[in-house]
Amino acid sequence: MGLVVQKYGGSSVADAEGIKRVAKRIVEAKKNGHQVVVVVSAMGDTTDELIDLAEQVSPMPAGREFDMLLTAGERISMALLAMAIKNLGHEAQSFTGSQAGVITDSVHNKARIIDVTPGRIRTALDEGNIAIVAGFQGVSQDKKDITTLGRGGSDTTAVALAAALDAEVCEIYTDVDGVFTADPRVVKKARKIDWISFEDMLELAASGSKVLLHRCVEYARRYNIPIHVRSSFSGLQGTWVSSEPIEQGDQQVEQAIISGVAHDTSEAKVTVVGVPDKPGEAAGIFRAIADAELNIDMIVQNVSAAATGLTDISFTLPKTDGRKAIDALEKAKSTIGFDSLRYDDQIGKISLVGAGMKTNPGVTAGFFEALSNAGVNIELISTSEIRISVVTRADDVPEAVRAVHTAFGLDSDSDEAVVYGGTGR
């Protein structure tokens, strides 16, 4: 039996009862002969409460102090979890990100892990302890300041520790049963995915699936750490994310042609109208956006009208960055030379993801037919080798997702959204 890293999110440790329930599950793994490292998030709403306090004392809290503040949340949950485990008669020690050797760069609030030196964790394990590590936090290499890893940071902590400790698996415990072929709140017949490749999971995460964040999957793929996403409330098998298909019982889970349908209504569309269609104009637009430190998603340039020599360029980006993008472009208007800007935050994106797409030319056609049959109008299209995405009206998204899900045979046979060990694909 090898080493497992388990990560529990805030909803799993929301109160004392939750902490005690999680402690029992951890002890089970230990009893089964594993060395266990646990990464834990802050309890329930703790982080939001701390953010609220910060806003009360300062409208623009400084990054360094904000990180110092937020990391108090995991400190509380990890200490309580260690206590609860010890109360069950097993040895446990808790470690801050810094103590666990999570070394980051100095970009406060969204630091990146640059090294993991888990010497103390290794020692604690060798002495028979269960090691509890604060998720979401590290210490900066140059200044030795406390940093946080940004949204989904605890998952990244878990995967990074799993890589540094050469773990068998990184188990991500959450409040859903795994990764689904679509959001079960939108598609009642969505199926739990038994196995998905790193590549498909990366595309799903980039396309709006909330279960795992892109950065965490990227990290796991780089170090080839299998991730097992599962519920902390049930004992069920969840979704395995790994490079090779897993085996279940006697049979190997097959690679699906299509992994799932993701959607995202958190983006807005910016259209730059009347751009002179000559080299360098598009570059000017995206230089202005990059200088404002904004990340954009899809980009589409229309064919220019021959009569005017002008074209339109559209792109999408998170709604939260919309204001900044418009400001940046307005400021650069005279140098870029365009007519006007249009801003539309009533859009949605639907993406179909699957490695099988590469060798199945009918997929694209089937996708557009399904949308057409559902009466959904398409505004933008963007594709990769294993993904095809379209932008539609936000209102059309639920219907579009259901139509595509059904068209590609992803619907579960039963009415239950959660199916365990399904063999239908």
Added chain:
Amino acid sequence: MGLVVQKYGGSSVADAEGIKRVAKRIVEAKKNGHQVVVVVSAMGDTTDELIDLAEQVSPMPAGREFDMLLTAGERISMALLAMAIKNLGHEAQSFTGSQAGVITDSVHNKARIIDVTPGRIRTALDEGNIAIVAGFQGVSQDKKDITTLGRGGSDTTAVALAAALDAEVCEIYTDVDGVFTADPRVVKKARKIDWISFEDMLELAASGSKVLLHRCVEYARRYNIPIHVRSSFSGLQGTWVSSEPIEQGDQQVEQAIISGVAHDTSEAKVTVVGVPDKPGEAAGIFRAIADAELNIDMIVQNVSAAATGLTDISFTLPKTDGRKAIDALEKAKSTIGFDSLRYDDQIGKISLVGAGMKTNPGVTAGFFEALSNAGVNIELISTSEIRISVVTRADDVPEAVRAVHTAFGLDSDSDEAVVYGGTGR
């Protein structure tokens, strides 16, 4: 202008408003040309709430994890305070006990500071920052584990940092105006003390005065760091605790014969009845108590009755340790050889403290006369060179304190309990 260390307790930073008020006061000190180091406790009831959580997950939380948990409280308050200061346009950085170089032994929950290496604080100050340090916490020298210093630990942190940084003064901000000649809740005419020597303050602290704890004063005395106890709610001068009298305006504050009257109703009295009056019997009793790791306060042995050769031995100790003391003595009953035990938790202690006592033989007599005139019966007596203490019924304590306070001319001229810059003594 030199370096000042300011310490703010939990009641001073109980909410966002409190934090902002304290931030303003800190910035004042900085504007006056001081280098400022601030030690801060956890906000209001945070620590109690964390203790409550711990008890929900484990009836006997382990020391290491309990310390990890509790230190989250100061992490929150210090980060918020740094944010609030920066919001006022001044540079501030917060530091955990570990980052501030507060090195302790490994006794969790009541660790002792064994070294302070404030390199990062010094650097932050030299760069023009106000340094905010988490009170109450440190890091153990051998294991590098997070430790807490026990009750009143933030005061000790402040004094220890002041010593290590060679500060001009350590200001302890609290919710009262300073140290009083008696507890103002009991004695309406209690006077704020302008200056008190370390020695007298040590005796007052040991005798029940709650404003400063013994350990903190001891530390300040060893390193000769003047303490200024004052209110964070008013701008008034408070009480100076130092080796030499301070100067106020043109005149030096004189050494008072009597510093004040302290009382304590948190102790219980244990009487061991019928102890054979021969060498080694008393030692047996106190060995049993010491083995149970209990600290006792006063000890009195009565003259033995000639007829029986038996004597009674009484001692006082905190009520919270009463149960353990009785258990330890019952267990050793056969080896010590006594008749019975009596336990009395309805007692109180009144102490008169003042270095002038040494050279004023009338003090002791005056003390007993005052108690006698007030009709207070005395059960135990204990004295040092600069203190005299008696044990009475708990119910008699308020009257006894007032009688002694008046008899030694400590009453304020005005009806106001708080007098600033009084010249009457």
